[in-house]
Amino acid sequence: xxxxxxxNEIVFDNVRIPVKYLVGEENRGWYIGMxxxxxxxxxxxxxAQYHRTFEQLVGYVKEQGSGNTEHGNGSQVPSSKxxxxxxxxxxxxxxxxxxxxxxxxASMQERNQIPNYESSAAxxxxxxxxxxxxxxxxxxxxxxxxxDEESKHARLRGRFARTxxxxxxxxxxxxxxxxxxxxxxxxGLGLSRI
Numbered sequence: 001x002x003x004x005x006x007x008n009e010i011v012f013d014n015v016r017i018p019v020k021y022l023v024g025e026e027n028r029g030w031y032i033g034m035x036x037x038x039x040x041x042x043x044x045x046x047x048a049q050y051h052r053t054f055e056q057l058v059g060y061v062k063e064q065g066s067g068n069t070e071h072g073n074g075s076q077v078p079s080s081k082x083x084x085x086x087x088x089x090x091x092x093x094x095x096x097x098x099x100x101x102x103x104x105x106a107s108m109q110e111r112n113q114i115p116n117y118e119s120s121a122a123x124x125x126x127x128x129x130x131x132x133x134x135x136x137x138x139x140x141x142x143x144x145x146x147x148d149e150e151s152k153h154a155r156l157r158g159r160f161a162r163t164x165x166x167x168x169x170x171x172x173x174x175x176x177x178x179x180x181x182x183x184x185x186x187x188g189l190g191l192s193r194i
Contacts, residue, residue, distance in 0.1 A: 002165035006173075038116050040174050041123035042105035047098050050126065050133060053163065054095050056156055057137050058088060064155075087136050095133075098126050117188030124180035127170040134164040 024032045061084055101122040108115045137160030138145035149158035171177045185191045 038119045041119035043122045043126040044102045046126045047102040084140050094129050098129050117184045120180040120183040124177045130167040134167045138164050
């Protein structure tokens with residue numbers, strides 16, 4: 001959809017590896033793989049990236065204004081100034097929540113603990129927040145928000161159009177949002193599988 005290739009699913013079948021390359025205990029590779037995913041899902045870098053993206057959107061609104069503001073060729077931003085400000089306030093709060101979820105995971109890692117459902121919470125939150133942030137950027141910029149970086153009329157070099165398209169994949173990569181919710185349900189809340 002975004003015309004780029006960024007993640008893969010690789011399946012090995014009937015592969016034999018010499019015992020000298022064994023990592024951890026034999027037949028426990030799945031658990032090692034899942035532990036590495038717990039670290040990947042912390043989304044610490046994503047929290048920083050989304051903070052910068054949010055700040056760019058705030059800067060755009062301050063510079064360009066919002067709410068029936070003409071942008072040179074007669075097109076107008078579709079939302080009122082109040083709606084844009086309310087959306088930005090919501091996104092600011094959500095941005096901080098996401099940062100704190102990632103900080104929680106980082107603090108656990110600092111104490112040599114292996115975050116599990118905590119990483120899943122950060123992962124599902126950030127991947128879905130990224131979609132809301134990108135959608136808000138596109139909406140606030142109006143028609144300019146859907147232009148890609150190659151258009152001379154694109155705002156913020158087409159960042160929100162690109163992020164809008166790529167954010168869908170983030171709810172799949174490193175485990176779908178549904179998988180993350182299952183981990184939180186079972187390991188975080190102690191609920192049984194259905």
